[in-house]
Structure formats: structure tokens, C-alpha cells
Amino acid sequence: MEESDTYHIRPNHQQKFRPAVVKECIREIVRERLSGVQYNPEEVPELTRSLADSVKDKVKNSGFDKYKLVVQVVIGEQRGQGVKMSSRCFWDADTDSYAEDVFMNDSLFCVVAVFGSYYY
Amino acid sequence: MEEFHNGSEVSPDTNSPFSPVTCIENVVGGGDYSQSQVNKWTANIVERCLTQLVKQGKPYKYIVTCAVMQKTGAGLHTANSCYWDTAMDGSCTVRWENRTMYCVVSVFAVATA
Numbered sequence: 001m002e003e004s005d006t007y008h009i010r011p012n013h014q015q016k017f018r019p020a021v022v023k024e025c026i027r028e029i030v031r032e033r034l035s036g037v038q039y040n041p042e043e044v045p046e047l048t049r050s051l052a053d054s055v056k057d058k059v060k061n062s063g064f065d066k067y068k069l070v071v072q073v074v075i076g077e078q079r080g081q082g083v084k085m086s087s088r089c090f091w092d093a094d095t096d097s098y099a100e101d102v103f104m105n106d107s108l109f110c111v112v113a114v115f116g117s118y119y120y
Numbered sequence: 121m122e123e124f125h126n127g128s129e130v131s132p133d134t135n136s137p138f139s140p141v142t143c144i145e146n147v148v149g150g151g152d153y154s155q156s157q158v159n160k161w162t163a164n165i166v167e168r169c170l171t172q173l174v175k176q177g178k179p180y181k182y183i184v185t186c187a188v189m190q191k192t193g194a195g196l197h198t199a200n201s202c203y204w205d206t207a208m209d210g211s212c213t214v215r216w217e218n219r220t221m222y223c224v225v226s227v228f229a230v231a232t233a
Binding site: 039041044045048049051052053055056060068069070071072073074075076077078079080081082083084085086087088089090091092096098113115117120 | 153155158159161162163165166167169170173174181182183184185186187188189190191192193194195196197198199200201202203204205209211226228230232
């Protein structure tokens with residue numbers, strides 16, 4: 001990452017990580033890529049990876065330049081099993097945030113979480 | 121700057137006592153998957169991991185996620201894509217299982233200095 005000449009220690013309003021905007025990014029990509037897709041154990045690993053990459057690129061291009069991003073994608077087959085995902089973060093609550101979205105169809109479920117950490 | 125992490129170790133740390141497996145085993149123990157307990161388990165696992173990490177006193181921000189899934193023969197895949205400084209930041213993913221469930225814990229560490 002290039003160093004900024006101005007050393008802002010707080011993002012201004014335009015640059016701040018906005019969960020609503022990021023959630024919309026996630027939603028668009030996931031719905032576009034996964035609607036009507038059936039769980040296929042051979043294709044899903046590649047699909048998961050490429051989905052993570054696409055979401056990361058889209059969020060990056062949405063103008064959160066001063067943020068480091070972590071995108072996690074979980075895709076699982078729907079067989080009536082129970083699943084629970086949790087996360088905890090140790091960060092600067094004023095500047096950092098996250099967004100997540102869950103997509104489900106008959107044969108699979110997909111959880112995408114994007115964490116944004118401000119780079120001072 | 122961009123890369124996929126597949127279970128690589130957190131960047132500067134080599135001999136840390138941080139052990140996600142111990143955290144998982146202490147919380148879940150020998151129990152079976154239980155719908156009523158799973159909320160508590162995932163919360164406890166991430167909290168314990170985070171506390172252990174923070175105790176190390178390094179200049180990092182941490183993100184810890186945990187997924188617990190019942191074993192029914194269904195498949196599960198996870199992938200991470202990160203935009204960060206590859207020299208300073210890193211992640212670690214641990215898979216654990218017992219007779220009735222799978223548990224996947226991911227830790228991401230982002231440098232602040």
C-alpha cells in the first residue's frame with residue numbers, strides 16, 4: 001500500500017467503511033453468481049475462491065482506499081444440518097467495521113463476510 | 121499485495137502459545153452437536169481465541185471467525201481473499217472435528233504499525 005502524504009488518523013465521511021454499501025456489493029455479486037446453481041463438490045472449491053476474489057475487487061473499487069480488507073466466503077451443501085458462524089474482532093471501533101450477507105437456495109447456502117480495517 | 125491464504129501462519133509470530141485447538145476443545149469438549157448450545161459455543165470459542173491473541177501484546181488488529189457445522193455428510197467450503205500488506209499481515213485457519221460436528225476457526229491479523 002502506498003503511504004499517504006497527509007497521515008489521516010481518522011477517515012472522513014466519504015472514505016468511511018459503510019456496511020450498507022458493502023452489503024449491497026456482496027448481495028449483487030452473490031445473487032448473480034449463485035442463483036440457480038446446484039451444489040457440485042467438484043466446482044464449489046473454485047467457485048468459493050473466485051467469489052471471494054470478485055467480492056474483494058468490487059469492494060476495493062467502491063472507494064474504500066484507506067482500508068485493508070478481509071473477505072471470507074463459506075459455501076455449504078443444504079442437507080438439513082445445523083450451522084452457526086460467529087466472529088469477534090479486536091480493532092478500532094471508530095474506524096473499522098464489517099458487512100455480511102447470507103444467500104440460500106435449495107441445494108446450497110453461502111455466507112460472505114467482509115471486514116474492513118483502517119490503515120492509518 | 122493480494123493473495124489467497126490457505127492455512128498459512130500469522131506473519132511475525134513463530135513460537136506463540138496461541139492455540140485455537142485448545143480453545144475449541146475447552147469449549148466443546150467431548151459433547152455432541154446441540155442446536156441449543158451451538159450459539160454459546162461459537163461465541164465462547166471466538167472470545168477465548170481473541171483474548172489469547174490480545175494477551176500477546178502485539179501491534180495488530182485481529183478478526184476471529186468460527187463456523188460450527190453438524191455432520192450430516194454435507195460438504196462445506198471456505199475461502200478468504202484479503203487486500204493487505206503481505207509482509208506484515210497474515211491469517212491462520214484451523215479445522216477440528218469430533219464424531220458429530222466440524223469446527224473451522226480462522227484468525228486474521230492486520231498490522232497497525
